[in-house]
Amino acid sequence: MSTHEWPLWEVFIRSKAGLNHKHVGSLRAADAEMAVENARDVYTRRSEGISIWVVESKDIYASDPTEADALFEPADSKIYRHPTFYDVPDGISHM
Amino acid sequence: MEEINYAELERRFQEKIDKDIKIEPKDWMPDDYRQTLIRQISQHAHSEIVGMLPEGNWITRAPNLRRKAVLLAKVQDEAGHGLYLYSAAETLGADREETIDDLHSGKAKYSSIFNYPTLTWADMGAIGWLVDGAAIMNQVPLCRCSYGPYARAMVRVCKEESFHQRQGFEIMTKLAQGTPEQKAMAQDALNRFWWPSLMMFGPNDAESKHTAQSVKWKIKRHTNDELRQQFVDVTVPQAEMIGLTIPDKDLKFNEATGHYEFGEINWDEFWQVVAGNGPCNKDRIDTRRKAKENGEWVREAASAYAAKQAELKRA
Numbered sequence: 372m373s374t375h376e377w378p379l380w381e382v383f384i385r386s387k388a389g390l391n392h393k394h395v396g397s398l399r400a401a402d403a404e405m406a407v408e409n410a411r412d413v414y415t416r417r418s419e420g421i422s423i424w425v426v427e428s429k430d431i432y433a434s435d436p437t438e439a440d441a442l443f444e445p446a447d448s449k450i451y452r453h454p455t456f457y458d459v460p461d462g463i464s465h466m
Numbered sequence: 467m468e469e470i471n472y473a474e475l476e477r478r479f480q481e482k483i484d485k486d487i488k489i490e491p492k493d494w495m496p497d498d499y500r501q502t503l504i505r506q507i508s509q510h511a512h513s514e515i516v517g518m519l520p521e522g523n524w525i526t527r528a529p530n531l532r533r534k535a536v537l538l539a540k541v542q543d544e545a546g547h548g549l550y551l552y553s554a555a556e557t558l559g560a561d562r563e564e565t566i567d568d569l570h571s572g573k574a575k576y577s578s579i580f581n582y583p584t585l586t587w588a589d590m591g592a593i594g595w596l597v598d599g600a601a602i603m604n605q606v607p608l609c610r611c612s613y614g615p616y617a618r619a620m621v622r623v624c625k626e627e628s629f630h631q632r633q634g635f636e637i638m639t640k641l642a643q644g645t646p647e648q649k650a651m652a653q654d655a656l657n658r659f660w661w662p663s664l665m666m667f668g669p670n671d672a673e674s675k676h677t678a679q680s681v682k683w684k685i686k687r688h689t690n691d692e693l694r695q696q697f698v699d700v701t702v703p704q705a706e707m708i709g710l711t712i713p714d715k716d717l718k719f720n721e722a723t724g725h726y727e728f729g730e731i732n733w734d735e736f737w738q739v740v741a742g743n744g745p746c747n748k749d750r751i752d753t754r755r756k757a758k759e760n761g762e763w764v765r766e767a768a769s770a771y772a773a774k775q776a777e778l779k780r781a
Contacts, residue, residue, distance in 0.1 A: 376769055379556065396619070397553045399562060401765075402772035413549050416542070417626070436492045 379428040380406040384420035488614040491557040511551035512576035520584040550619040557615045581744030588655035594634015596663040607687035642708040657713045665736045667694040
């Protein structure tokens with residue numbers, strides 16, 4: 372067996388308390404534990420994180436970019452979801 | 467879905483590039499774009515990995531603990547940069563193992579600068595100052611490259627590289643201010659690394675076969691000669707400041723253009739080193755190959771452990 376069989380992992384880092392984990396890149400590792408240790412060395416050498424998530428790349432199901440228009444179209448046509456859609460009379464505040 | 471022909475897909479692709487919309491791994495891209503990026507990113511990754519060797523040569527002989535800790539951190543960064551880049555190449559469908567095997571078989575290239583030996587401690591200074599300086603010049607525009615994963619990797623790399631150049635310049639400054647022997651050592655390192663550093667930007671624009679297409683695709687933002695000129699313009703005053711002399715009798719400042727004019731690069735030497743005939747080509751590849759072979763049992767053990775743990779979990 373060689374590294375060839377080592378799965379690919381996607382790495383997510385929480386940079387500080389209060390912020391969400393954010394995707395930073397990927398790496399190869401034999402198992403989840405090693406993936407976290409490698410992620411520590413590869414992606415947090417300058418204190419970029421306080422928490423690491425790793426997910427095997429094959430377990431991520433992603434939307435299809437060629438169908439992005441159809442997928443996101445419903446939101447495009449609903450401008451009334453934004454506050455700027457509404458008229459507010461002059462003199463009204465705290466709204 | 468309607469049938470879209472290749473020309474139309476290509477037209478839409480170029481339109482995105484022209485609008486500065488980044489290309490992401492699952493987006494449609496012309497095969498040439500993919501292959502160009504795989505070649506460039508993997509060469510870049512190999513350069514980071516092989517680039518650890520000339521400096522690794524001096525870790526055990528660093529003159530004091532501070533210098534040793536700094537050099538270790540720098541070399542560790544190069545390993546990290548190689549890994550960001552191998553991952554970026556994988557997003558394009560490159561196989562990691564194959565990519566590395568291509569380096570070891572001599573099929574893939576890496577920056578020819580790393581085929582020069584590091585003979586003295588001053589070479590650590592010259593490499594940080596000149597080689598990392600030239601690399602930064604190349605890499606900063608790559609942060610705006612049209613391919614998302616490459617651009618993001620470059621942002622991380624550039625943030626980390628700036629310390630590399632400063633530590634090199636600090637070594638050179640200290641030596642230049644030292645005893646006459648130390649200053650001579652610094653000058654000697656500059657003499658040996660100056661020209662190979664200028665070669666790092668690649669062939670002259672007229673000779674560079676990939677430049678035009680890469681500029682159109684926004685993989686490259688500047689030509690080789692533009693970047694080389696920029697490097698000379700910023701580096702010459704730095705050398706003067708610390709009292710070292712650039713080894714080029716034709717070097718002179720042109721008041722009219724605001725640029726330094728410099729002598730002819732020995733392109734024959736460049737192509738010789740690229741072709742594998744540099745002073746350390748064989749040594750570098752042998753070292754990488756041995757590192758892989760000697761690590762085989764560790765990788766095997768880790769795989770076996772992972773398989774066993776997974777089995778225990780299922781039971």
